[in-house]
Amino acid sequence: MTPQLTSQAADTTGRQAILDRLTLRPVRSAGLPTVDASKLTSFEEPLAKFTEMLQSVGGEVHLVDQPDQVTEILNQIEVFSNAQRVVSLVPEAVKGSFDLSKIHDPHDLAAVDWTIAKGEFGVAENGAIWIDGSTLPHRVLLFIAQYLAIVLSRREMVHHMHEGYARLGTPISRFGVFVAGPSKTADIEQSLVLGAHGCRALQVFLTP
Amino acid sequence: MNMLPIVDHPAAARPFVTNPDRAPWHDKALWFVRSKRDKQASSVPEWEYLRSLASQIKTATIANLGDYLTEFERNATALGAVVHWAADAEEHNRIVLKILRDHDTHRIVKSKSMLTEECGLNPFLEANGIDVVDTDLGERIVQLRHETPSHIVLPAIHLKKEEVGETFHEHLGTDEGAADPKYLTEAARGHLRDKFLAGEVGITGVNFAIAETGGFVVCTNEGNADLGASLPNVHIACMGIEKLVPRFEDLAVFLRLLARSATGQPITTYTSHFHGPRDSHSELHIVLVDNGRSRLRQSDAFRDALHCIRCGACMNTCPVYRRSGGHSYRATIPGPIGSVLSPTRDSSKHKSLPFACSLCGSCTDVCPVKIPLHHQLLAWRKEIGNLKLLSYDKRISMKMASLLFRSARLFSFAGWVGRASLKVLPHWATHHRLNTWTIARELPEPPKESFRHWYAKNRK
Ligand code: SF4
Numbered sequence: 001m002t003p004q005l006t007s008q009a010a011d012t013t014g015r016q017a018i019l020d021r022l023t024l025r026p027v028r029s030a031g032l033p034t035v036d037a038s039k040l041t042s043f044e045e046p047l048a049k050f051t052e053m054l055q056s057v058g059g060e061v062h063l064v065d066q067p068d069q070v071t072e073i074l075n076q077i078e079v080f081s082n083a084q085r086v087v088s089l090v091p092e093a094v095k096g097s098f099d100l101s102k103i104h105d106p107h108d109l110a111a112v113d114w115t116i117a118k119g120e121f122g123v124a125e126n127g128a129i130w131i132d133g134s135t136l137p138h139r140v141l142l143f144i145a146q147y148l149a150i151v152l153s154r155r156e157m158v159h160h161m162h163e164g165y166a167r168l169g170t171p172i173s174r175f176g177v178f179v180a181g182p183s184k185t186a187d188i189e190q191s192l193v194l195g196a197h198g199c200r201a202l203q204v205f206l207t208p
Numbered sequence: 209m210n211m212l213p214i215v216d217h218p219a220a221a222r223p224f225v226t227n228p229d230r231a232p233w234h235d236k237a238l239w240f241v242r243s244k245r246d247k248q249a250s251s252v253p254e255w256e257y258l259r260s261l262a263s264q265i266k267t268a269t270i271a272n273l274g275d276y277l278t279e280f281e282r283n284a285t286a287l288g289a290v291v292h293w294a295a296d297a298e299e300h301n302r303i304v305l306k307i308l309r310d311h312d313t314h315r316i317v318k319s320k321s322m323l324t325e326e327c328g329l330n331p332f333l334e335a336n337g338i339d340v341v342d343t344d345l346g347e348r349i350v351q352l353r354h355e356t357p358s359h360i361v362l363p364a365i366h367l368k369k370e371e372v373g374e375t376f377h378e379h380l381g382t383d384e385g386a387a388d389p390k391y392l393t394e395a396a397r398g399h400l401r402d403k404f405l406a407g408e409v410g411i412t413g414v415n416f417a418i419a420e421t422g423g424f425v426v427c428t429n430e431g432n433a434d435l436g437a438s439l440p441n442v443h444i445a446c447m448g449i450e451k452l453v454p455r456f457e458d459l460a461v462f463l464r465l466l467a468r469s470a471t472g473q474p475i476t477t478y479t480s481h482f483h484g485p486r487d488s489h490s491e492l493h494i495v496l497v498d499n500g501r502s503r504l505r506q507s508d509a510f511r512d513a514l515h516c517i518r519c520g521a522c523m524n525t526c527p528v529y530r531r532s533g534g535h536s537y538r539a540t541i542p543g544p545i546g547s548v549l550s551p552t553r554d555s556s557k558h559k560s561l562p563f564a565c566s567l568c569g570s571c572t573d574v575c576p577v578k579i580p581l582h583h584q585l586l587a588w589r590k591e592i593g594n595l596k597l598l599s600y601d602k603r604i605s606m607k608m609a610s611l612l613f614r615s616a617r618l619f620s621f622a623g624w625v626g627r628a629s630l631k632v633l634p635h636w637a638t639h640h641r642l643n644t645w646t647i648a649r650e651l652p653e654p655p656k657e658s659f660r661h662w663y664a665k666n667r668k
Contacts, residue, residue, distance in 0.1 A: 014498070015293035018449065021502035022274035027511070029271035032454060033264045035461070039257050053474055106439050110405055125252075125464070126474035139486065140438040143431045143478075161460035161475075170421050170456045174287070174486065178463075178479040183431040186471070187346030187362065188389035189369040190237055196345060196393060197400060198431030198478070 035162055042159040046124035047206075050157055053127030057181035058194055059202045063154070067093040070116075070151060070205045077203075079147060083113035087141055090118050090151045093205065106140040115145035119152030119179075119204070121167060125160040126180060129204065130168070133175025142177065148199035150179065154206040215550075215557055217564040221536035235530040237365060242524040244472025245574065252464070261461045263578035266515035269452055270505055276419040276452050277496065283422025287484030289492040297327035300497045304329060304411070304444060305336055307493055311442055313338065313408045319426070319433035320344035321413025322360050322518055323446050323497060326540045329411075341403045343432040345396050352379045358534030360541055361470045361520035366533050400432070410436035414447035415517070416462055417494075420455045423483035424494070427466060427476040434480055444493045445482070449501050450514040462517060465576035469519040504552050509587045513548045515577040522571035522581055528564050537561060544571035544581045551588055559597045562588035623658050630654035 043049040051061045062073050070093040074080040087109075088096030094116045103109060117136065119129040129150055133139055142148065158164045168176070183198030194200060225231050249255050269276055281291045294300035300323075308316065316333070318324065318340055330340045330351075342351045346363035350356060352375050357363030364372065373387040382395045412433045417424040424445060426433045437443040453459060467473045485492035505511055523529045523543030534542040539550040539558065547561035562585045571581040592598060598606075612618055631654050639646045 013293075014295035014299050017295045018293055018496070018498045018502055019274050019277070021498070022277070022505065024502075025506045027271040027505065029268040030264065032268045032458075033261050035261060035457070036257075039254050041253050057473065057475075057477070107405055110401075123475075128475050128479070138438070140435065143434045143438065161464050162457070165457045165460045168456070172421075172423075172456075172481065172483060174482070174484045176481045177434070178475065179477065180473075180475050180479075181477050183429070184477055185345045185393060185430050187344070187349065187364050188372050188392055189367075190240060190362075190365070191369070191389040193390050193393040195397065196430035196432070197343070197397060197404070197435050 037162070040160055040162060041125075043124050046157040046159055047154055049124040050122045050127055051206075053125065054122075054129075054181065054204060055127075057127050058184060059127060059181045059204050061204045061206065063206050065208060067151065067207055070094055070149070070207075073205070074149065074203070079201075080114060083147075085112050086114040086116065087112050087145065088116040089135060089137075089141075090116050093151050093207075094149070100137050103138065106138045106144075109138060109140055109144050112141065112145045114147045114149065115141045115199075116149045116151065117142060119150040119156075121156040121158055121164070122152055123158055123161060123164050123178070128164075128178035128180040130164065131177050131179055132173050133177070134173040136175070139175050142179070143183075143198045145199055147201055147203075148179075148182070149203040149205065151205045151207060154208065215538040215560060217532070217536055217560040220538055221532035221564075224533040224536060225531060230533075231531045233368075234366060234533055238524045238530045241362070241471060242521075242574075245469055245521055245524065246472075248468035248472050248474065249574075252468070258461055258465055259576055259578050262465055262517075262576060263515065265453060265458050265461060266577055267512075269454055270450065270511060270514050273449065273452070273502075273505065276454055277449060279419040280417055280422055280452060281496075283420070284484075284494055285422070287422050289422070289484055289494050292493060292495045294495055294497045294499070296499045297497075300324075300327045300446065300495055300499065301329055301332040303495055304446070305333065305338075307442070307444055308333070308338060308409060311409065313442075315339045315341070315403075315406055316409045316411055317341050317343050317404055317407030317436040317440075318411040319413065319428065319436050320347045320357075320363065321411070321446055322357075322540060323413055323448050324411065325357065327446075327497065327499065329446075341400070341407070343400055343403065343430075343436055344428070345393065345400075345430060345432075348396060348400065349375060352376075356535070356540070358542065359520060359523055360518050366535065404432075404435045404439055407436060407440050409442040409444060410438075410440050411444045411446065412437050414445050414451050414494075415466070416459055417447055417452050418454075418456050418459065419452055421483060423481055424451075425459060425463075426480050426482070427463075427478070428480075429471075429473075429477040431478050434478055437480075437482070438486065441486075441490045442493070443482075443485070443490070444495065446495045446497060449496050449498055450516075466517055466519055469521040469574065469576040500553055504549075507552070509591075510548060510552055510584055512579050513545065513552070513584060515579050516545050516549075517577055519576060521574040521576065525570045525574050527566060527568060527570070532564070537564070544585065545579070548579075548581060548584045548588065551592070555588075555592060555595060556597055559592045562586075562592065620658065620660055623660075627654040627658070 085098040088094040182202040183196045185196040349364045358366040369387040376382040414424045415427045467476045529543040550558035569582045
């Protein structure tokens with residue numbers, strides 16, 4: 001689907017001036033390198049490394065045997081059992097209590113307590129989880145909910161970012177994000193505080 | 209005569225340096241970040257390999273920048289984004305204002321962007337009646353205090369939590385005297401949520417743009433760029449033209465280096481990839497800004513400074529930055545990289561910055577994209593000498609030193625004079641206001657004999 005563009009076209013006065021200045025002086029380079037995969041560290045147990053890294057950045061990790069155990073575990077968390085508005089994008093794991101079908105304006109999601117999202121794969125070296133924007137009816141769901149849970153299959157692990165991008169290939173969805181832990185800040189005297197603007201905590205459920 | 213306000217680093221740093229708690233406290237805070245960086249770097253065995261890949265990729269990008277920019281423009285446009293080009297800061301601001309006017313916007317939410325800072329976007333928009341809210345916590349703090357960021361990654365690193373508490377008490381109504389970072393962050397969270405929900409346009413910076421795909425990446429820990437860009441229908445992304453990488457896979461190299469170098473994290477919490485506007489009701493505008501970058505590309509000596517990915521590692525490690533604070537550089541980008549970049553804009557105004565450096569080389573060691581920072585600073589000193597921008601006392605003393613070092617006899621005579629006068633001169637003769645060297649220090653005890661003398665006796 002091509003988006004409707006506004007009447008406004010881009011201003012082009014600066015364009016030629018910049019491109020002209022960039023051709024004024026030829027600069028040589030050795031060209032683009034290709035990454036030698038044999039020089040990259042991989043892990044004996046990528047799942048264990050992933051779990052360790054995710055915990056180190058503030059994420060909480062749970063291993064489950066079946067998707068329906070996710071709800072059981074979440075119910076033990078007070079902020080979940082008391083939650084009024086849960087958006088679930090993984091219905092086989094958690095039943096949502098918030099109907100997205102009537103939402104057109106993302107601002108109407110301001111009161112969402114929990115979002116349960118689906119992760120595509122995890123990166124062992126840094127604990128990041130790739131979330132494909134096309135699984136999100138509204139991208140803001142990931143950021144506006146007070147709490148976030150991600151359901152991810154533990155078979156979907158890559159060692160490092162190079163493997164991650166190779167797996168994504170091109171082109172990708174309009175939006176995609178690596179999430180590593182809950183939203184955080186250390187802007188006040190370098191003290192780490194979890195829960196800046198996005199989720200206050202991150203629960204990750206690793207399914208078979 | 210030069211009428212520009214000259215930035216004199218030593219003078220600008222004085223209040224910070226002479227404050228007995230502030231400088232050591234700041235030094236410690238940054239050393240902590242630097243140590244975290246070291247831990248991360250050493251935990252990646254291929255770290256040096258990644259640095260050289262990053263440097264090679266950047267060299268190739270800058271060499272063919274025009275081609276990559278047009279490739280990026282073509283691909284981004286095909287995805288439905290509108291690409292704008294701005295030759296300088298003024299044009300950038302005009303373009304942004306026009307987009308805002310076209311949408312009759314009065315309130316924007318902005319995520320941290322050193323480029324918009326460089327262009328002076330906030331004061332420009334405010335003068336045009338638009339309410340700008342910076343949403344990065346550190347940036348919001350300095351905005352409320354009418355200050356500028358003192359660091360490119362940690363904008364409020366110069367402030368103590370008590371000072372943040374005061375600011376929040378005044379503007380957000382937090383309890384008087386409250387200084388607990390958790391409590392203050394919670395207050396800011398509530399305050400900024402309202403701003404996010406009221407924002408009509410979201411402005412973000414760009415960490416990397418990809419020529420091959422026409423998309424771009426924004427890295428934050430707080431998630432503010434994402435909230436700001438995914439609530440309103442209009443997203444404006446502002447980027448310097450050097451932010452490009454050629455291929456999608458190149459992101460792997462840079463993302464592995466960026467957060468580790470910046471804050472010592474394995475990766476930022478959110479690394480968001482934007483390819484085109486959100487949906488058919490939304491718009492995405494990308495503003496490509498030159499503002500001196502294409503000119504810098506023409507310089508063989510300083511071209512590599514365009515590799516910078518704004519991680520801040522060179523500041524965190526710099527012994528001068530750590531003790532003098534970011535504001536002493538009087539520039540959007542402080543520290544080693546700022547001292548290279550500022551004189552490229554105006555060498556006369558910023559001529560003291562390349563001298564705010566001990567040439568220890570630590571910045572060059574930590575730079576993830578291998579910019580030879582201390583070599584460039586040394587090159588600037590030469591350049592400033594050639595441009596006759598050195599002050600009279602510096603020029604004369606350098607001439608004399610050069611004479612002295614060229615003649616062995618003169619050198620040993622000067623040594624004797626030095627030792628003798630240190631012994632006999634009274635304090636008032638050495639410590640007076642004409643001798644700036646002794647303002648803050650005592651002179652050393654003179655040695656009994658010269659090294660040359662000792663050597664002749666003992667090592668024959
Ligand atoms: S010059 Fe290097 S170390 Fe300094 S901010 Fe830029 S990339 Fe980081």
